[in-house]
Amino acid sequence: MDSGARQLHASAKRTPDEQVKAQYDPAGPGRGGGRGAAPPADPTRYTAAQVAEKIDAMLVAGGAMMRINDAARGEGIIVAQQHRGYDEATAVPTVVVRNDDFGRIERLMADGDDVKLQFDIVNHSYPEGKTSYNVIAEIPGTDKADEVVMLGGHLDSWHGGTGATDNAIGCAIMMEAARLIQVAGVKPRRTVRVALWSGEEQGLYGSLAYVKQHFGTAEDPKPEWAKFNGYFNVDTGTGRIRGGSVFGPPEAAAILRPVFALFSDWGVAGVNANTSRVVAGTDSTSFNNAGLPGIGMQQDPIEYNSMTHHTNLDTYERIIPEDAQRNAAIIAAGALHLANRDEMVPRFEKDKMPAPVKVPTF
Ligand SMILES: [Zn+2]
Known part of the structure; x- marks a missing residue:
């Protein structure tokens, strides 16, 4: 990109290296299970x-x-x-x-x-026009084609802007990751499937319906539940990926850590495991809710919460191309890693699976 465009992001915020390193230190306390349930409401007050x-x-x-x-x-x-x-x-x-x-x-x-x-x-x-549609495409696998690694962002947005950072860029990153796999000439062993969800902003409708239809839940699984091997999600704007969080036991994060370590010179600090089945905020939690390894990405904030999230300024001009390109490379490497390993991503044993959490009505 040229320097003129870069000046538009003069206030862009990046998370300091030391902070993300501490956050993803496998020996450290980590960052736990993501967003938890809200405290109980005071019954004497209106909500x-x-x-x-x-x-x-x-x-x-x-x-x-x-x-x-x-x-x-x-x-x-x-x-x-x-x-x-x-x-x-x-x-x-x-x-x-x-x-x-x-x-x-x-x-x-x-x-x-x-x-x-x-x-x-x-x-x-x-x-x-009440029905909305997910857009699904895949690169068929080879010897493990019935097992699936998924990548996704959401296609819908609010009307004040065009939704460039929330979440056209997440969709673009996943499509570009799939293209990178194709042009590299690699044949993934497992099927790599890209999903561009709809109805995310209204209540994760697209991903919740897809997970229900294809996978069921840990408690009531469909045959595809056992064949699922991870879902990568980007939905925090244009910033560079700095780390990730996978639903599952610590061994699940350990599987992903080496591939993220390849990008440490781009500031990628690592991966944590989380145990939260709460449905909240973005499509990876629809997978977590089913007891499946959803993988949410932490990104540099840039100006997401301060300026573009659900605002009239969420337009193409706010995208940082270099960050988006790097994100696509990171996701492509992560997807290939999970697609080609002999073993699948470790899951919680049945008796260790966190208790199911009810899907809220939005
Ligand atoms: Zn979003």
Whole structure:
């Protein structure tokens, strides 16, 4: 990339080497089981969802024409997702305005001015378009073709931007990893399958449905459950991969460690094992929930949480090509490693498998 493009990422944040090294030190405490369950809610208080429902009901009952929300972020950033109800009857049209615009409206009103806003909103619902689709492609294996290594990102995104960092880049990295395997002329022993999930943002629908349909769970497995050999997931923006976390016993991480070590000069620090079957945040957890080795990647944050995640700035310009290219090489090497080893990735023995965790309704 040219230097002009690089300047756009002047604020790009990378995790210090020492920090990731400590995090992935096999002798150290590691980082445990990922995101855990939320603490129990205080029954005497409304939940955030209940508060939101009551405000909606008040606005509908009061005949409000519009709701104006403060974007509440700097630098013109707007986060606009969905209304959780997906039902026009239970909420009024809502517009999220820039923080500085919202502030001006608020100040004028505080001064007693009669603020007038004009909107022309044309929206359509497409009830016939309720079904969304995963995109699946594979490189067939050779002598172990019935066993599968998977790679994936999610195809859907929010509408404020085009979803370049969340998560077109994850999809692009996985497609590029598959291309690298092809052009290297290597014939993987196990089948390498790329999945571009849909409905991730609404509740991991694509990956949960796929796992259910193909693999079942540790407690109620389908024949493919025993033939599955790892799923690599990239869904934290454009930053370089610095480490990974695999669901399984410590031996599972030990299998992946040598291949990640090949990329230590790119700042890849290692792999940890985790024991969490909680479904949360991204598609690898759909596999973990089934007791399968989902492998989530930790990446340099760059400006993901500060700027692009679910915002109007999530566009192609925010991608760092060099990081994405390196990520594809790392994933290709990891996938080949798992595809070609004699043994599969170690799993928890039946009596050591963490207890199943209910899939939440989103
Ligand atoms: Zn995402």
